[in-house]
Amino acid sequence: MTMTSSRDGSAPDGAGSLEQLLPPRRRGAGATVAVVAVAVLLAAWASPQLLRPSVWDGTGAGVVATFTDAPSRVLTTTLTDTESWTPFTVVDVEDVPGARVVDAWLLTGADAEVAGRGVAEAPTTLDDHLGRVLPASGAGHLPQRLASGGPVALLVLWDVEDCGALVEGTEPVAELRNVVGARTTDTLADFSAPDVALVGAPEGEATALACPRG
Known part of the structure; x- marks a missing residue:
């Protein structure tokens, strides 16, 4: 076997032909892989916002109203920000132990502001109070589709069927439909539940809800 070498650093005979046999380098391949990897990481990070929107972002305020002309009814209002980068639908609010949902509304924009001011006023009769806090157009009944996240007012009218079954600290559950239809x-705030009407009442004393606390 004959081996050819070069002491002066020049390429040995035949080296050029070997290089021609190697496949050409794909200069953009590394960059493409990097872009794909970044896209996958971004999608994984963003997917909770895309696939699991939220009505309750963990901050906000709540107001509860009871009515002497409707002693089994409780209206809870949650003022908060929804979280989503994409459209989603608030379908319904589920019943809780001891109470069922009679109706629910999700208000945005100016309607949410009106509701926020209205619920701060002392409640009168049930119908008068609803007329003060809800749009005259009757808009807002669930289900409601939102284009994206933002300030909202979620109002839930509860009918308390069993005072003894109410549990303080209950967190109601809202049913949503995300951008892909799933x-x-x-989980909503605990002050979205009807049991908040009992909080603050003296032990054993009846509240406007006609439920003795304790």
Whole structure:
């Protein structure tokens, strides 16, 4: 066997032909892989916002109203920000132990502001109070589709059927539908539940809800 070498650093005979046999380098391949990897990481990070929107972002305020002309009814209002980068639908609010949902509304924009001011006023009769806080057009009944996240007012009218079954600290559950049409759920604040009407009443004393606390 004959081996050819070069002491002056020049390429040995035949080296050029070997290089021609190697496949050409794909200069853009590394960059493409990097872009794909970044896209996958971004999608994984963003997917909770895309696939699991939220009505309750963990901050906000709540107001509860009871009515002497409707002693079994409780209206809870949650003022908060929804979280989503894409459109989603708030389908319904589920019943809780001891109470069922009679109706629910999700208000945005100016309607949410009106509701926020209205619920701060002392409630009168049930119908008068609803007329003060809800749009005259009757808009807002669930289900409601939102284009994206933002400030909202979620109002839930409860009918308390069993005072003894109410549990303080209950967190209601909202049923949602995300941008791809899949059903998801979101846990609401505890002050969205009807049992908040009992909080603050003296032990054993009847409240406007006609439920003795304790």
